[in-house]
């Protein structure tokens with residue numbers, strides 16, 4: 001596949017009485033097919049060669065103008081303006097339930113050695129009531145909750161309590177758990193399934209690497225326990241429809257293709273998420289982090305292998321790739337945390353075990369708390385104040401961002417990743433930057449050269465006709 005050519009399309013006005021303005025964009029072209037992207041609003045449009053030439057020559061037809069106005073590429077007086085900034089209206093709530101964990105993963109940045117504290121029922125009920133009160137005031141009837149740890153299933157009774165108490169207040173909670181799976185018994189799996197709780201199993205790929213990186217607290221390998229938990233989930237009703245989350249490290253890099261084969265062919269999963277390990281000063285094994293060139297290599301090989309597996313008849317997708325494809329084609333915010341830059345403190349917040357409120361799971365940095373549920377202040381008020389005062393909300397940018405086509409989706413990357421790596425929110429999330437600047441252009445290439453793969457890699461959510 002050839003790489004698309006990229007050009008910046010400069011803004012211009014059309015000379016007529018209607019004061020029509022083209023706002024500019026990034027144009028990607030290959031084989032006389034073109035995709036234009038607006039870096040401010042994240043909107044895009046696919047157009048043919050004739051229309052692209054018309055646009056460049058400042059003579060777009062009425063029909064093309066209409067489409068460009070709809071997608072935020074053209075403005076006429078009174079036309080709807082696309083919004084670049086997201087409002088402050090949390091919908092996703094992380095609750096730190098326990099610091100206890102029966103694993104000791106090599107990349108874990110929580111200080112688990114001496115900690116086994118679990119949230120008290122009193123504080124948990126107060127958090128739930130605080131969320132419910134906020135939902136009532138903002139007219140929300142359905143929210144997302146992620147119980148957090150440690151290993152959240154250690155506090156299974158508390159997870160059920162969250163769901164039941166919110167239900168009692170007329171609020172549906174979509175609960176998502178990331179678990180090491182070792183505590184998933186047949187009984188728990190069945191109950192979780194009946195409660196419609198989403199569970200993602202943490203598995204670092206092949207047995208050898210999993211056991212190297214994810215050992216039990218007693219030092220023994222954890223792979224067999226994880227697999228047993230996963231099988232219990234499947235028997236409990238989930239089938240293969242449970243999540244798979246892997247932390248991807250330098251150990252995994254030589255085995256990426258094998259890992260994906262294993263997921264698709266042996267585990268028969270149809271979707272999974274690979275998260276590149278995040279660097280932090282407290283990580284015990286520094287050698288696990290990928291260099292920039294390794295991240296690039298990872299993203300290219302990941303996409304290539306996904307395409308190959310799908311062409312061989314294994315319908316498997318990786319969720320970060322799916323999110324980014326959807327970002328380009330319909331900016332539908334499929335990833336609540338970062339489809340439009342970091343949503344921490346806007347759409348997502350976290351509570352620690354003492355009722356403090358954080359803009360994301362950054363509870364190890366107490367100075368980033370925006371307040372407490374016990375302050376007697378409303379959530380939006382606390383967040384608005386924090387946006388003006390807190391380090392977490394500092395602008396994240398580098399000189400590369402100025403003309404970056406992926407700005408709308410990235411806006412400097414993950415704030416927590418920067419904070420953990422540097423101790424302050426300054427510059428950009430370098431790992432996310434390399435990932436974006438590698439993967440997005442590859443996805444544009446795919447859209448222009450093999451549009452039929454879009455349907456496959458988005459599980460029929462999007463189709464280019």
Ligand code: SF4
Pocket residue numbers: 397398400401402404405406407410411412413428429432433434436437
């Ligand atoms: S951090 Fe990198 S990918 Fe993100 S907007 Fe800036 S230059 Fe682009």
Ligand code: SF4
Pocket residue numbers: 337338341342343344345348359360361413414415416417
């Ligand atoms: S800090 Fe990172 S993980 Fe948290 S919401 Fe922002 S991008 Fe997502």
